Amino acid sequence: xxxxxxxxxxxxxxxxxxxxxxxxxxxxxxxxxxxxxxxxxxxxxxxxxxxxxxxxxxxxxxxxxxxxxxxxxxxxxxxxxxxxxxxxxxxxxxxx
Numbered sequence: 672x673x674x675x676x677x678x679x680x681x682x683x684x685x686x687x688x689x690x691x692x693x694x695x696x697x698x699x700x701x702x703x704x705x706x707x708x709x710x711x712x713x714x715x716x717x718x719x720x721x722x723x724x725x726x727x728x729x730x731x732x733x734x735x736x737x738x739x740x741x742x743x744x745x746x747x748x749x750x751x752x753x754x755x756x757x758x759x760x761x762x763x764x765x766x767x
Contacts, residue, residue, distance in 0.1 A: 678728025682721045689728070700724050731762055 676699050680689040685703065688696040702721040738755050745752050760766040 675728065675731070678732075680725040680728055682718070682725045685717050685721060687721055687725045727762075731759070734759060 676689040676697055678689060680687050680699055681691075685701060686698055687700040687702070689699045690697040700721075702717050702724065704717050734755055738752065738759065741749075741752060747753075757766060
């Protein structure tokens with residue numbers, strides 16, 4: 672987790688910002704509307720996507736704590752635990 676941009680991340684329009692310091696913040700991502708051929712748009716996805724992305728540091732931390740808390744109590748075949756481990760591996764670049 673140490674290589675991620677420090678949280679919390681906040682939504683500022685369509686930009687997700689993190690690592691707030693006295694001299695400013697780091698732009699983590701910019702969310703754009705989904706555009707389709709012939710000018711049609713998905714519409715309404717920018718803010719929900721921005722909110723989901725901005726929650727990433729909190730979601731990651733919560734998932735790490737949950738996995739650590741249930742690993743010793745659940746079998747290796749417990750599907751939610753396997754999915755949680757896979758999500759963490761994806762976030763950490765350990766899975767393609």
